Amino acid sequence: RQVIAFHDVTKIYPLDSGDVTALNHVDVEVVRGEFIAIMGPSGSGKSTLLNMMGCLDIPTSGDVFISGQNIKTMNDDQLTELRRDVLGFIFQQFNLILLLDALENVQYPLILKTGETGCTKRCMEVLEAVGLAPHLWHHRPGQLSGGQQQRVAIARALVNDPEILLCDEPTGNLDTKTGMAIMDLLTQLCREQGKTIVMVTHDPRIAEYADRTILIEDGKIKEEIS
Numbered sequence: 001r002q003v004i005a006f007h008d009v010t011k012i013y014p015l016d017s018g019d020v021t022a023l024n025h026v027d028v029e030v031v032r033g034e035f036i037a038i039m040g041p042s043g044s045g046k047s048t049l050l051n052m053m054g055c056l057d058i059p060t061s062g063d064v065f066i067s068g069q070n071i072k073t074m075n076d077d078q079l080t081e082l083r084r085d086v087l088g089f090i091f092q093q094f095n096l097i098l099l100l101d102a103l104e105n106v107q108y109p110l111i112l113k114t115g116e117t118g119c120t121k122r123c124m125e126v127l128e129a130v131g132l133a134p135h136l137w138h139h140r141p142g143q144l145s146g147g148q149q150q151r152v153a154i155a156r157a158l159v160n161d162p163e164i165l166l167c168d169e170p171t172g173n174l175d176t177k178t179g180m181a182i183m184d185l186l187t188q189l190c191r192e193q194g195k196t197i198v199m200v201t202h203d204p205r206i207a208e209y210a211d212r213t214i215l216i217e218d219g220k221i222k223e224e225i226s
């Protein structure tokens with residue numbers, strides 16, 4: 001089953017200095033449980049592609065289907081709901097809330113969704129699943145290593161049990177060994193929990209973890225490597 005589909009998608013940013021075509025008639029299909037890497041030079045359209053999968057950007061023309069729904073037909077509330085329930089986001093800079101401890105960071109999206117704070121059990125469950133040792137659960141991001149912070153961020157992305165994980169350079173801020181451990185975790189989430197993962201990376205060794213690499217250049221898909 002397809003969880004992400006782009007049909008003839010073009011994205012044009014109108015600028016004073018002239019229009020920029022960030023995506024140029026792009027077709028992409030991702031099936032459930034697939035692990036995809038997106039690679040390409042700087043300015044080739046990787047972020048635009050990922051942002052559109054994350055419903056942060058709307059195509060200028062063409063259709064984007066996320067979990068079977070055409071995002072063009074949805075209003076802002078529906079898009080917010082889709083982002084919250086179907087998508088999990090993982091970033092290069094972790095983007096954790098510095099004043100909250102690990103457990104509270106994971107709790108945060110659940111509170112946004114339900115308005116309740118009493119969901120500690122679920123948060124402990126996902127922190128365990130990402131391999132963060134319990135003695136670190138009350139540490140703030142500043143007291144954690146980069147790899148530990150990324151585990152917290154992955155737990156936060158998982159807490160609402162999303163179908164799709166979108167990762168923007170998830171190992172970009174980590175040393176090689178820690179990055180590989182994080183990639184092992186993402187692979188495990190894909191293989192064992194059936195998560196669909198789309199990851200932007202510039203590192204070919206990191207892309208090797210994926211089932212398929214989409215190579216993008218000048219807003220066009222240049223090649224797909226399985």
Ligand code: ADP
Nearest residue numbers: 013020021022041042043044045046047048049
């Ligand atoms: P990448 O992630 O591969 O570096 P991007 O998707 O960020 O590429 O950018 C693709 C092209 O679109 C670039 O020329 C970039 O400058 C342009 N672009 C991206 N986002 C915007 C935006 N919000 N406004 C104007 N131009 C943009």
Ligand code: ADP
Nearest residue numbers: 013015020042043046047048051092168169200
């Ligand atoms: P990265 O490649 O590290 O993901 P980018 O440089 O591609 O970072 O883009 C960072 C953010 O800035 C993205 O949200 C992108 O849409 C936006 N952006 C990129 N180029 C432009 C631009 N020319 N004008 C406005 N926003 C841009």
